[in-house]
Structure formats: structure tokens, C-alpha cells
Amino acid sequence: MNSYSTDTQRWQAVQSRDPAAIGHFVYAVRTTGVYCQPSCKSRLAKRENVEFFSNAAAAELAGYRACRRCLNNPSHNRRGDLVARACRLLETEDAPPSLNQLGEQLAVSPFHLQRQFKAHTGLTPKAYASAFRARRLRERLGDGHGSVTDAIYDAGYNSNSRFYESADQRLGMRPLAYRSGGTGATIHFAIGQCSLGAILVAQSEKGICAILLGDQPEALLEQLQDQFPKARLIGGDPGYERLVAEVVGFVEAPALGLDLPLDVQGTAFQERVWQALREVPVGSRVSYTAIAERIGAPKAVRAVAQACAANRIAVAIPCHRVVRQDGDISGYRWGVERKRQLLERETALS
Numbered sequence: 220m221n222s223y224s225t226d227t228q229r230w231q232a233v234q235s236r237d238p239a240a241i242g243h244f245v246y247a248v249r250t251t252g253v254y255c256q257p258s259c260k261s262r263l264a265k266r267e268n269v270e271f272f273s274n275a276a277a278a279e280l281a282g283y284r285a286c287r288r289c290l291n292n293p294s295h296n297r298r299g300d301l302v303a304r305a306c307r308l309l310e311t312e313d314a315p316p317s318l319n320q321l322g323e324q325l326a327v328s329p330f331h332l333q334r335q336f337k338a339h340t341g342l343t344p345k346a347y348a349s350a351f352r353a354r355r356l357r358e359r360l361g362d363g364h365g366s367v368t369d370a371i372y373d374a375g376y377n378s379n380s381r382f383y384e385s386a387d388q389r390l391g392m393r394p395l396a397y398r399s400g401g402t403g404a405t406i407h408f409a410i411g412q413c414s415l416g417a418i419l420v421a422q423s424e425k426g427i428c429a430i431l432l433g434d435q436p437e438a439l440l441e442q443l444q445d446q447f448p449k450a451r452l453i454g455g456d457p458g459y460e461r462l463v464a465e466v467v468g469f470v471e472a473p474a475l476g477l478d479l480p481l482d483v484q485g486t487a488f489q490e491r492v493w494q495a496l497r498e499v500p501v502g503s504r505v506s507y508t509a510i511a512e513r514i515g516a517p518k519a520v521r522a523v524a525q526a527c528a529a530n531r532i533a534v535a536i537p538c539h540r541v542v543r544q545d546g547d548i549s550g551y552r553w554g555v556e557r558k559r560q561l562l563e564r565e566t567a568l569s
Contacts, residue, residue: 223257229271232257234550235525239347241303246271247283254278258521259289263549301325302336305344315348337519346487405451408443409463410436413470415557419443420463426480430466430533432553470534473565474501477535485529488519492526499540502565506544528552534561 223229223243232240240257247254248264254275255261272278275285304325309315321344322329336344406428408421419439421429431439443452453459462479469477483493491514498513499505507523516522527538530552539558542548551558 226271229257230266230269231528233269234263235528236260236521237525238302238521239306241300242307244271244273245275245278247278247281252283253286254283255286256289259286261286261288301327301332305332305336306347309344309348315345318344337516349486405453406443407453407459408440409454409460410439411460411463411467413467415470415553415560418463418467418470420466422459422462423482425482427466427532427535428482429531430470430535431531432533432557466535471564473534473537473561479535481532481535483532483536485526488516488522489526489529492523493530493536493538496527496530496537496540497535499537504540504542504546504562507541508544510541524550540565 223232223240229240229244229246231237232243233246236258238258243257245254245256247270249268249270250264254272272281272283279285305321308321308324316324318329318333322332325332333343336347406421406423408419408429410417410419412418415432417433417436417439419429419431419433419436419442420427421431421443429443431442433439465479466477469475483490485493492510495510495513507520507527508517511517511519511523514523523541527541528550530536530538533539533553539551539561542562548555548559548562
């Protein structure tokens with residue numbers, strides 16, 4: 220199972236410095252002639268200057284040289300390699316190994332493995348395996364082959380009953396509905412305009428499940444349709460248009476607040492990050508490091524960045540308030556310029 224098969228997925232891994240991507244690919248920077256591991260801590264290059272290779276040999280054949288910081292540092296390489304090998308075992312074993320079994324296979328103590336793994340990914344090996352199985356299940360259900368039961372077992376769940384206990388949380392709906400592209404699910408949505416461009420607001424039965432920003436309304440609708448192609452999408456409802464107007468007003472003036480329920484679905488770690496983000500006051504800025512410390516995982520800075528990148532509810536979960544340790548603005552799902560505008564607007568209003 221390869222989660223880094225497209226350039227978009229690879230670039231997201233580079234932006235979040237994802238240690239689990241080590242071994243899947245390397246990236247090269249045209250302006251420097253250097254290639255790096257996805258987790259390299261060097262200053263992030265511009266996307267237009269980056270290209271991807273399946274391995275170091277391919278990058279060197281193209282004329283690039285190894286990064287001294289991430290590829291010639293034995294200590295860094297050993298830690299990154301340990302985590303990468305642990306991830307591969309968790310992803311490829313029929314049943315995820317226990318921490319003791321994992322340590323035995325990697326020839327390290329369970330305590331050392333747990334500490335290194337959590338420091339690099341922000342998750343325990345058990346939580347990582349759970350998140351991976353959930354993602355694999357979504358992909359297996361989405362390919363349309365085999366029964367739902369087959370997909371559950373193929374994803375590594377030992378029994379139907381254990382999976383169904385948390386199916387709604389993992390998929391957002393029952394698995395048969397997910398398998399059929401959202402058949403039976405009703406999603407109200409509307410598209411409007413705000414000072415940041417086009418905005419789409421979607422609501423499930425549980426609450427607001429998406430606030431998307433972009434340049435073209437059609438592209439936002441395609442994103443919603445791609446995820447649930449067979450769901451009942453209801454647009455143009457006058458009552459819902461009023462709700463969208465409320466969301467637009469909130470985007471324009473965040474200090475007003477948004478008194479609407481949110482349908483927040485993610486891993487346990489992501490939800491901890493998102494909750495911490497919702498506690499950041501309007502007009503404030505906070506570093507990825509500070510958020511990691513607030514949730515009790517001070518070494519999980521990269522995983523915090525990943526959780527921010529996975530957020531689909533713009534502004535209401537204010538990942539735009541997270542900046543680098545030095546205060547620089549970077550990394551925003553809906554574009555750095557929109558992030559800058561949001562921060563400047565909140566600073567002026569606070």
C-alpha cells in the first residue's frame with residue numbers, strides 16, 4: 220500500500236516533513252541541485268522548483284547530489300530508518316504486530332521504539348496501525364471489488380463486530396453507504412463568494428463537514444462530488460443559503476464566532492490538534508511547536524503540521540493561525556496568500 224504515489228501526495232509529505240514517507244521517494248530541488256529525504260528539515264523550496272524520484276539512485280542519475288543535512292547524517296538516518304521500517308511492518312503484516320513483537324522484529328526495546336516512533340510521527344505504533352487500516356479500508360471499499368466483509372478483513376480488522384463499533388467515526392457513515400459513494404447519505408451544500416474567493420459549505424446530518432476555499436466554484440463542487448459521487452447532494456436550498464451567508468460573515472469577521480455544530484472526523488491525534496486550534500484566540504498566532512506542547516506531545520511537531528494539512532473545515536478550525544517558530548507564514552491547504560489575508564484581517568480586528 221503506497222500513500223505517496225502521486226506528486227500531490229508527495230508534496231504534502233514534504234511540506235509536513237513526514238518521516239513515514241522515508242523509503243517511498245526522494246525529492247530534488249532544481250535551484251540547488253540537491254536531493255533530500257521527505258522529512259528533511261532544510262528550508263522548504265518552492266513547489267515549482269521541486270521534482271520527485273523513486274529513490275536516491277534515480278535522483279543521482281538525473282544529476283542531483285545528496286543533501287548533507289538529511290542524507291549524510293548517520294544519527295538522523297538511523298532514527299528515520301527505524302521509524303520507516305516500523306511503518307512498513309505495520310502496513311504489510313496481515314495483523315498489526317504488538318509493540319513487543321515489533322521491537323523483536325526490529326531488534327530494539329519496545330520502550331525505545333515507542334519513544335522514537337511517537338517523537339517522529341506524533342502517534343504510537345498502535346495508533347498509526349489503526350489509522351492506516353482505516354485509510355486502507357476506505358480505499359478498499361472505494362474500488363468496488365468484493366464484499367464489505369472482504370474489505371473489512373483485507374484491511375486487517377479481526378472481526379466485523381469490532382469494526383462496526385466505530386464504523387461511523389472511521390468512515391463518516393455506514394460502510395455500505397461509503398462503498399456506494401455515499402448512497403443514502405444526504406449532504407446539503409451551497410457555494411458563494413467571499414473576499415477570499417469562492418467558498419463551499421457542506422453539511423451532513425451531524426454538522427458542518429466541509430468549508431472549502433478556492434478560485435473556481437466548479438472545482439470546489441468537484442471536490443465534494445469526488446468524495447461522495449452517489450450521495451444525495453442538495454444545493455440551492457434557500458434555508459441553507461442563509462446558513463452559508465452566516466459562514467461567509469464569519470470568514471469576513473472571525474471575531475463574531477460561528478455557533479454551528481461541526482462534523483469533525485479524523486484520527487485521535489488529529490482531533491486533539493484541531494481542538495487545540497479552536498482554542499487559539501482570534502488575532503493570535505501560534506507555532507506548530509506550541510500546539511504540540513499544548514496537546515502533550517512536544518516532539519510531534521511534524522505530525523501537528525500533517526494534522527493542519529488534513530483539516531477540511533477552513534477558518535472554523537483555524538489552522539491558518541499556526542505559523543513557523545520564527546513567525547514566517549507557510550503551508551496552508553487553501554494557499555499561503557489566503558492564510559496571510561486571514562491573519563492580517565484578524566490582527567486588524569482584534
